[in-house]
Amino acid sequence: MEINSIVSEIKKLKREKNAVILAHNYQIPEIQDIADIVGDSLKLSEEAAKTDADIIVFCGVHFMAESAKILSPTKKVLLPAIDAGCPMADMITGEKLRAYKEENPGTTVVCYVNSSAEVKAECDVCVTSSNALKIVESLDSDKILFAPDRNLGNYINKKLPNKKMELWNGFCITHERVKPEEVAIVRNKKPGVQVVVHPECNPAVVELADFVGSTSQILAHIRNSEDKEFIVGTEMGILHTLRKENLYKKFTLLSPALICYNMKKTSLEDVLHVLKTEENEITVDEEIREKAYHSLNRMLELSKG
Secondary structure (H helix, E strand, O other), X not given: OOHHHHHHHHHHHHHHOOEEEEEEOOOOHHHHHHOOEEEOHHHHHHHHHHOOOOEEEEEOOHHHHHHHHHHOOOOEEEOOOOOOOOOOHHHOOHHHHHHHHHHOOOOEEEEEOOOOHHHHOOOOEEEOOOOHHHHHHHOOOOOEXXXXXXXXXXXXXXXXXXXXXXXXXXXXXXXXXXXXXXXXXXXXXXXXXXXEEOOOOOHHHHOOOOEEOOHHHHHHHHHHOOOOEEEEEOOOOHHHHHHHHOOOOEEEEOOOXXXXXXXXXXXXXXXXXXXXXXXXXXXXXXXXXXXXXHHHHHHHHHHHO
16 A cells, blocks of 8 residues: 555544554654654653543554553553564563562652553652653652663762662663764764753763753753754654754754664554554553552652642
């Protein structure tokens, strides 16, 4: 089928089945363009919690679709690319986290949303890169574990030195690949151009940036900036939204390594297939879901406060 025919069929089935398509900013352009809502993890979590659709087609990776199911248990959640995982989420398990909690009683566990439902079920509160700083600052605890992203945790520790969180040894393999030497190279090529990076990057890279923020924070910063050119240090999928929103601004990707192959697995054909067949449904054990719901819902409540 031609792209126009696939898009038309997707729109037709979406109407017939009362479905909504959610897509992360790191998805390929064609997927972002067909989606009803495009956003970062926080925005997509919020949308999953309040949607009145019967079916959620989640164009992202597995932990994101799980989060949608946790927040909307009566909805059918479909993951078009069923093998789209997250290596960072796999760097921690519920079993390992339970063992840590037994050895460290009284510790408040803060869980990055990039984690499985089983891990979320063992946490006190979830966070995204958009709200992590605000939520950690609000916690009345002197013993905190931040899992699984050591880089985001390190960024928060530097911003909130009074908290001194212990950090799980996990990381985003995509953002971790960026080297500080690459910042020096692009600064030499483009002197005076702002470097904006995601806090999932290595601390040495974060230290060299002009602005550090989540996907949505980077988008807002550039949208509101009077500068006309930027060097962007997060997954390349964000460039599609940046160019649509900022027609007269120029963007250079900080590193060619900034591509998440899991986020690029979803195709229009995959979306059409799951809408037709309703295959690749995401399910979560109810006991785990209820526990994980507590940590995700607490995040949403604290984000509004």
